[in-house]
Amino acid sequence: MxxxxxxxxxxxxxxxxxxxxxxxxxxxxxxxxxxxxxxxxxxxxxxxxxxxxxxxxxDLDNFIYHEMVSHPVLFTHPDPKDVLIIGGGDCGTLREVLKHPGVTRAQQVDIDEGVTRAAERFFPELCESNNDPRAELYFDDGIKWVKDAAPGSYDIIIVDSTDPVGPAEGLFSAPFFRDCHRALRDGGLIVQQSESPLYHKKLIDDMRATMRGTGFASTLTLNFPQCSYPSGWWSATLASKNGDLSTFRERDAAAKAFKTRYYNAAIHRAAMALPEFMRS
Amino acid sequence: MxxxxxxxxxxxxxxxxxxxxxxxxxxxxxxxxxxxxxxxxxxxxxxxxxxxxxxxxxDLDNFIYHEMVSHPVLFTHPDPKDVLIIGGGDCGTLREVLKHPGVTRAQQVDIDEGVTRAAERFFPELCESNNDPRAELYFDDGIKWVKDAAPGSYDIIIVDSTDPVGPAEGLFSAPFFRDCHRALRDGGLIVQQSESPLYHKKLIDDMRATMRGTGFASTLTLNFPQCSYPSGWWSATLASKNGDLSTFRERDAAAKAFKTRYYNAAIHRAAMALPEFMRS
CATH class of the missing domain: 2.30.140.10 (Spermidine synthase, tetramerisation domain)
Known part of the structure; x- marks a missing residue:
């Protein structure tokens, strides 16, 4: 048909x-x-x-992506205060980040103001925390932003980008990761959307290798469904400036005081399980 | 476009x-x-x-479905010997079931011989265990088969059906589940493919309620990606004749002597995690 x-x-x-x-x-x-x-x-x-x-x-399925690109990394860091979001112009990730009361500042740096203006108009619920006093919205080149950042500026960097073609291509490269590593404090974490486990295994493997090659101590790929993205199955890859990624603040996640629709502590643990074909 | x-x-x-x-x-x-x-x-x-x-x-993604409709239920039962597969005409589930050395007999009952003949011709790797001496292939009405089965005939019934329209409609009904309950031995388990968590939550809720209403002691829904099925996200729902479903033979799963491409013990545990919106 x-x-x-x-x-x-x-x-x-x-x-x-x-x-x-x-x-x-x-x-x-x-x-x-x-x-x-x-x-x-x-x-x-x-x-x-x-x-x-x-x-x-x-509208139907963005909650899964936005929750999974934010809450796992925030519940992995022991005490995240300063968060940088690269991309994320629809503001859905910003909203999730600001659900964490310990976060004192969340900077969102998207290159395209047009995306945020469209989100404000057509996805107002995603933008409901844009006026939170802890939120700072910038429309600028995220690659340059991280390059220019003072060393040790952030606890967490979330790279909420489009696919690695066009404006987002540089966000998947070694120089960018090296700058992120420098811009993070000790104990800092980065997370980046890393495409489909079924369609883009090589990209995930390459991203993990690049992260380790640019100084990150360990990496962890999380898997979750995302119906409207290619293959309906998506991933996000974490890397730690130092320290391991095998545990998270599971009790805090289980006792979280805010609402989610996909994320919970059991789902966080579940997303860490790698299918057999991804273990190699 | x-x-x-x-x-x-x-x-x-x-x-x-x-x-x-x-x-x-x-x-x-x-x-x-x-x-x-x-x-x-x-x-x-x-x-x-x-x-x-x-x-x-x-070819690309059937391994996920076939592994997840078989290995979790087989590693949940303490010692499965007699397995009945209703539907499953492509023989991929039968192949996975027969990877378990303790299984002494696996009956596959699909109403349509044409599906199996097509699978033998175009998916020969799915049919590679069809000549295993423990395999019995029947082409018959699965609803009638279970109705006619002697009480306590099976340790496990796997319902590997098409969607609940057309030939498979009766496989989602109370009379069928009641017959399955009777056909299972003490400690017996049923598992049925239960559509998409994102698209068919009501069907899943209804199936769980029907299973409990027909005598099953407890139910458990497993989630997994399945790119080529609606929404790219799929589920299978287990029910136990008696006993609970919160644990499985995790050590045996971790030490399994056969190869899989998706399933492993961590993935099994992960599939048991329910997203927040499915907990209500």
Whole structure:
């Protein structure tokens, strides 16, 4: 059965697969200096935002990604206060980070102000913490931001980027990781979205090797479902400036005072399990 | 972007989503007495079999489903000897079951011989244990089979069915579960594929309630990725005739003498974690 033009389709060329969402209406189509930003009202997934034609966020399933790119790293660090988010322009990660009362400052540095303006308009619930006094929103080049940061500025760096093509390509490179390592305090942690375990195992392996090669002491890849991303299965890879990553503040996670829809302490532990084919 | 006719597409109407695979060639198209069986060579997923237009199995990702519908239940039972598979005509579940040396007999009862004949031809690796002396293949109505089974015939029943429409509809009903309960020995376990946590939470909740309502002592839903099924995220629900399901033979699973590609003891434990939205 072929799909007519009432469907938005994202083709994953290397795997010969595609994911489609039936569209009610296109709400926005604008070319920013960096990328094409489109917003749709879908039949079953609520609002959808795409960047250069690739799904960035949908109402239905963004909670899984946003919770898994933030709470595991925050509950792994013993006492995170200063958090830097690179990318994350839809502000959903920022909202999750600020659920942690111990965080005193969360800087979000996305290169494209257009993404945040679109999120404020079409995903207001993701932006509900943008006015938190601890939130600082910057629209700047994240690679340069980290390069210019004073050594030991952050407890946690979250790289919430698009795929490693276009504006985000440099966020997957050794110089960037080296700068992140320097910008972190002792005990600091970085986490980066690391694509699909099924489709992009080599990218994950390479990212882990690059992180270790740029001074990080250990790495840990977390897996979780993400329906609207290629293969429906996604990952985030943590690296520690020093120390190991085999434990987290499990009691604090179990006793968290804020609500989540996917994350809990058992899910955190579960996301750490590597399938047999990823162990090699 | 719209997809032309060189793509196979499965539309998930209720969610307004679709999953597509680019096709090189159609290898089989036949109408059995029960359903339409099609086999394709895809660009990136290897061979694909569909039943009535819905993905049943692909080379790329069937290992996850087949391993997760079999090894967790087998490592939960203390000493499984007699196993019944309802459905499972592609024989991939049978192959996994027979990796357990303690199993003395595995009966596979699929209503449609055409599925198994197509699997033998196009998925020979899934059928590599069909001639194991412990394997018994029957082509019959699984609902009637369980109804006619002597009480206490099996240690484990695996329901490896298609979606709850068409031939498989009765496999999701109370009378069938009641018959399964009777056909199981003391300590017996049933496991059934239970669709997508994201798309079909009500079905999962209903199945668990029906299992408990038909005499099963406890239930446990396992989650795992399955790229080519709706939402890319799938589940299997276990129920025990008596006894609880909170533990499994973790040491045996960790020391298993056979190879898997997804399953291991840590993954088994991980699959038992329920996301926050499924806890209610």
């Amino acid at each position: 072929s799909l007519d033009t009432s469907w938005y389709t994202e083709i994953h060329t290397a795997q010969g697969s595609a994911f489609s969402l039936k569209i009610k209406e296109k709400l926005l189509d604008e070319q920013s200096p960096f990328q094409r930003i489109e917003v749709y009202e879908t039949e079953g997934f609520g609002t959808l935002m795409t960047l250069d034609g690739l799904v960035m966020v949908t | 719209s997809l032309d006719t060189s793509w196979y597409t499965e539309i998930h109407t209720a969610q307004g989503s679709a999953f597509s695979l680019k096709i090189k060639e159609k290898l089989l198209d036949e109408q059995s007495p029960f359903q339409r069986i099609e086999v394709y060579e895809t660009e990136g997923f290897g061979t694909l079999m569909t039943l009535d237009g819905l993905v049943m199995v692909t």
